Amino acid sequence: MEIERINDNTVKFYISYLDVEERGFSRDEIWFNRDKSEELFWEMMDEVNEEADFIMEGPLWIQVQAMDKGLEVTVTRAQLTKDGQKIDMPDDIEERRKMFSSDDANTADFDEFEPVFDEPDVKKLEFTFAFNDVDELLPIARRLMYVPIESALYHFENKYYLHVSFDDLLHSEDDVKDNTSIISEYLQSSPLTIHRLEEYGKEIFKQDALSNVLYYFG
Structure with a gap:
């Protein structure tokens, strides 16, 4: 450092x-x-x-x-x-782009801690992709290893579904296009929403799906 x-x-x-x-x-x-x-x-x-x-x-x-x-x-x-x-x-x-704070009273007097500004209203862009085998995620996970993407993995009606979301604080429009293009090279886009997957699908990884797939299957 x-x-x-x-x-x-x-x-x-x-x-x-x-x-x-x-x-x-x-x-x-x-x-x-x-x-x-x-x-x-x-x-x-x-x-x-x-x-x-x-x-x-x-x-x-x-x-x-x-x-x-x-x-x-x-x-x-x-x-x-x-x-x-x-x-x-x-x-x-x-x-200013991002704030950290802590509840640990031993590190600083956080009764006096003041944020630079209120947490921004972050907009989310969400996408769902369908595929047949978890191994199909491995090349995506490797290519996007250092990209801060929220990802979840579900199984529903004999298919796997990867749900990813981006926020406009961390990602520009070009970032979103580039990263979804990478995913689209390997998987098919799906109209299923995260709400339907959460309600009817089987949850495999609720968060950090790409990192977890790389860890467990890579």
């Missing part, structure tokens, strides 16, 4: 997805599993504290930017006014 001390109140660090995996986390986990993302974040902050002598006190502003091969995280200790109420927000607030 690369650490850069910007000033007395701000530190920036970069962690590759390879480093993330070596620490025991998957790429899907850090985007879609809140507990795992928080665990990774505070593990990294412990390392930052040791190497950059950055003490976590009071409210923190946290910016996480997804890069091609890893994550760039900027952490700023928010400054309070003399009355102890108003927090001066970082200048680049409009560029």
